[in-house]
Amino acid sequence: xxxxxxFVKRVKDRFDALYGSKGAKHATSTxxxxxxxxxxxxxxxxxxxxxxxxxxxxAATYKRAIVxxxxxxxxxxxxxxxxxxxxxxxxxxxxxxxxASGLRIVEPSFRTNTSLLSEAERRSISGVGTVGTGWLxxxxxxxxxxxxxxxxxxxxxxxxxxxxxxxxxxxxxxxVMVAFWEKxxxxxxxxxxxxxxxxxxxxxxAAERVRRDxxxxxxxxxxxxxVVREYVVAVEQTSRRRIQPHRLNTAVGAIxxxxxxxxxxxxxxxxxxPATMARVRDELMSLRDSTTKFSSCPMASGxxxxxxxxxxxxxxxx
Numbered sequence: 001x002x003x004x005x006x007f008v009k010r011v012k013d014r015f016d017a018l019y020g021s022k023g024a025k026h027a028t029s030t031x032x033x034x035x036x037x038x039x040x041x042x043x044x045x046x047x048x049x050x051x052x053x054x055x056x057x058x059a060a061t062y063k064r065a066i067v068x069x070x071x072x073x074x075x076x077x078x079x080x081x082x083x084x085x086x087x088x089x090x091x092x093x094x095x096x097x098x099x100a101s102g103l104r105i106v107e108p109s110f111r112t113n114t115s116l117l118s119e120a121e122r123r124s125i126s127g128v129g130t131v132g133t134g135w136l137x138x139x140x141x142x143x144x145x146x147x148x149x150x151x152x153x154x155x156x157x158x159x160x161x162x163x164x165x166x167x168x169x170x171x172x173x174x175x176v177m178v179a180f181w182e183k184x185x186x187x188x189x190x191x192x193x194x195x196x197x198x199x200x201x202x203x204x205x206a207a208e209r210v211r212r213d214x215x216x217x218x219x220x221x222x223x224x225x226x227v228v229r230e231y232v233v234a235v236e237q238t239s240r241r242r243i244q245p246h247r248l249n250t251a252v253g254a255i256x257x258x259x260x261x262x263x264x265x266x267x268x269x270x271x272x273x274p275a276t277m278a279r280v281r282d283e284l285m286s287l288r289d290s291t292t293k294f295s296s297c298p299m300a301s302g303x304x305x306x307x308x309x310x311x312x313x314x315x316x317x318x
Contacts, residue, residue, distance in 0.1 A: 007083045007092075008070040010037045011055060015066060019059040034089035044088065052090045057107040058132040059123040065105050065136055068159045072103070072138070075167050091142070094170070098185075099178045101170060104139040107132040138166065141173055148173060 004012060017032040034054070035047055057065045069092075073083050081094040081101075091102035109130040117125065126132045138159050140148035148169050152158055159166070 005070050005073040005077070005083070007085075008066065008073050011069065012066050013037060015055075015062045019062055034085075038085040038089055047088045051088050052104070053106075054085065054089055054092050054103075055105045056126070057105065057136065058109075058126045061107050061132060061134060061136060064158075065107070068136065068138065069105055071160055071163060072166065075163055076170070079167065079171070094174070096174065097178045099174060099181045101141050101174045101177060102139075102143070104142060106137050106139065107135070108137065109133065140166070140170055141177070144173070144177070146173065146176070 014032055014034065014037040017036075033047065040046060055062075055065055055069065073092075076083060076094050079096075081096045084093050084095065086093040086100070086102055091104050093100040094103055095101075107126065109126045109132045111129050112131050114122070114125050114129060114131065117131070121131075124132045124134065135152040136159065137152070138150040140150075148166075150159055150162055150166055
């Protein structure tokens with residue numbers, strides 16, 4: 001067969017280097033590995049020795065496996081699938097609509113003592129102490145919840161004859177996978193949108209808290225200013241309520257007038273008693289002198305003696 005799929009051609013070159021003639025031009029080492037024909041892309045991990053292989057078969061079955069893979073890949077490409085090597089060469093990815101279905105072709109094997117095999121039977125050895133069964137299996141989405149497995153039932157009922165069935169199952173399985181990833185993407189977009197909304201709400205809440213703190217600070221400052229204003233007004237009112245000199249003189253004059261009337265009444269009631277008349281005269285003279293001294297006190301409006309006495313003392317006088 002000369003009409004090889006470009007992807008399958010590289011797979012064929014790898015198996016030709018592994019099981020074909022020793023002088024194959026594509027052979028790059030004693031044991032050609034997958035990475036020799038499918039170099040590791042940046043960011044992809046190295047292939048490990050215990051990793052599964054995209055195609056695992058023996059020298060007796062690899063040519064049939066390559067033909068089955070070629071027919072399958074061509075049918076998949078005709079349905080719009082892109083074909084590439086999967087993660088660490090553990091599968092072949094059939095990609096379409098943002099989802100990838102994994103494909104593998106394997107030959108089951110069993111354990112036996114390989115040292116007892118003849119030279120012809122040694123082509124069926126798949127590993128140390130294991131021998132291939134001679135029939136192939138095609139696996140689709142092996143690690144999914146609904147893996148598909150197509151087995152060769154006999155030499156007359158190979159996988160190529162079941163190609164329409166395999167493509168139909170591939171379409172159905174891939175549609176389910178596309179729906180799953182579409183739902184996953186919608187969920188991720190919804191989560192991102194919710195995250196953006198949450199960040200916006202957090203920013204608005206932070207701004208509201210800053211505004212509230214500023215209002216509280218302004219209210220506190222206003223309250224302090226109001227208290228200061230009330231204190232100043234109270235101090236002014238208190239200072240205004242102090243007794244002024246003219247009010248004090250008026251009050252003293254009223255007291256003196258009242259005292260004079262009282263003394264006059266006493267004098268009228270005792271006009272015939274000389275001793276009483278002399279005592280009343282002395283009281284009037286004393287009251288006149290004290291009233292004159294109090295009225296002329298320059299410190300009456302701001303006396304340092306608190307509370308100020310009604311009669312000015314010698315300490316108040318200049």
